[in-house]
Amino acid sequence: MTETLIGNFPFVAAVVLMGIALYILIFRRNLIKIVMGITILSSSVNLFLVTLGYRAGGIAPIYTDAPEGPMVLPVVQALTLTNIVIAVATSALILSLVIRIYRHTGSLDSKKSRRMKG
Amino acid sequence: MRQIFAWLFLIVLMVFLVIGGFEMMHPFGEPPSTMDQYIIDNAQEEAGSNNVVGAVVFDYRGFDTLGEATVLFAAVMGVLFVLRASEKKEET
Amino acid sequence: MSKIVRTVASQLMAFVLVFGLYVIMHGHVTPGGGFQGGAIIASGVVMLIVAFGSGQIKKFLRERRLSMVESSGALLFILVAFAGIGTVFFYNFLVGSRIFGGIPPTGSNPGDVWTGGVIPLMNLAVGLKVTAGLSAAVLALALFSSGEEMEE
Numbered sequence: 001m002t003e004t005l006i007g008n009f010p011f012v013a014a015v016v017l018m019g020i021a022l023y024i025l026i027f028r029r030n031l032i033k034i035v036m037g038i039t040i041l042s043s044s045v046n047l048f049l050v051t052l053g054y055r056a057g058g059i060a061p062i063y064t065d066a067p068e069g070p071m072v073l074p075v076v077q078a079l080t081l082t083n084i085v086i087a088v089a090t091s092a093l094i095l096s097l098v099i100r101i102y103r104h105t106g107s108l109d110s111k112k113s114r115r116m117k118g
Numbered sequence: 119m120r121q122i123f124a125w126l127f128l129i130v131l132m133v134f135l136v137i138g139g140f141e142m143m144h145p146f147g148e149p150p151s152t153m154d155q156y157i158i159d160n161a162q163e164e165a166g167s168n169n170v171v172g173a174v175v176f177d178y179r180g181f182d183t184l185g186e187a188t189v190l191f192a193a194v195m196g197v198l199f200v201l202r203a204s205e206k207k208e209e210t
Numbered sequence: 211m212s213k214i215v216r217t218v219a220s221q222l223m224a225f226v227l228v229f230g231l232y233v234i235m236h237g238h239v240t241p242g243g244g245f246q247g248g249a250i251i252a253s254g255v256v257m258l259i260v261a262f263g264s265g266q267i268k269k270f271l272r273e274r275r276l277s278m279v280e281s282s283g284a285l286l287f288i289l290v291a292f293a294g295i296g297t298v299f300f301y302n303f304l305v306g307s308r309i310f311g312g313i314p315p316t317g318s319n320p321g322d323v324w325t326g327g328v329i330p331l332m333n334l335a336v337g338l339k340v341t342a343g344l345s346a347a348v349l350a351l352a353l354f355s356s357g358e359e360m361e362e
Contacts, residue, residue, distance in 0.1 A: 056147035061170040064321035073154040089193035167238035167326040180300035194343040201354040
């Protein structure tokens, strides 16, 4: 089992990043730290997607002046490309909601803005 | 009490992902790839472009790009809607 | 910001625009495409906001113009997708015809821009959409935290 963990080292790195992001999301109460945890979670998923499609000794999947060798898988790179742009727009939306909450309640603690008042 | 449940959930999830997941995954560097091999071989004749990733995003998987453009539009409209100064100032 | 920063930023914006348009329009030959080129031009707009302040940029980039550019990008994308409806929804009907219709030789070759079928038009549409969308979002955030709001 140890040589499986050492051989699959990029997958282990993606899982460690996901563990850090889940620890932030469960145990921290500051709203800005929760937004950072969401960003780290999406980064770990992007890293996992890109390293799923690696072929040993591969080249980039472009035919313009391409060197010799097998090409890496292009479909996972297409998924990651749009995921990064969507993550930027989604984190802008989350941050605008955090600004509204701060101006309305006056604190950045998530326990103070938990109850829904009428 | 809630802290103990939270720690237990996190540790069980991480142990499952690291140990159980890696027994089920393919080794790093040899992915199963019949669909991608077809796309790499035929992208220059069918889509007519040198960039295989661009052909996948806009020709073979164009419907997903339409959904992504809709999500981008909705997120930008959400930002512009939330960040307007309110017209009536409430007196508190 | 000081005078040196403002002058250098306004001179560099021309190079950022040219580089971003090059990455967008050569998306079917080299790595790049609509999303990457749109992000490059949006980061150039963020550089202008940091150098000049959001109150001055608000006079040039009004909300209605940015919204019109973004909507026209989305409409162009959907029109190009519907134009090949004779066969199937997203059919690449320009391969082999007279506009953008070359077919590259198989294997490694120096790239030709006049290939690609319907892909360069879609790259342009998505590039317009991403540029206008990300610039509008960052401008709205910068204006709200300094106390004003976007003009109609």
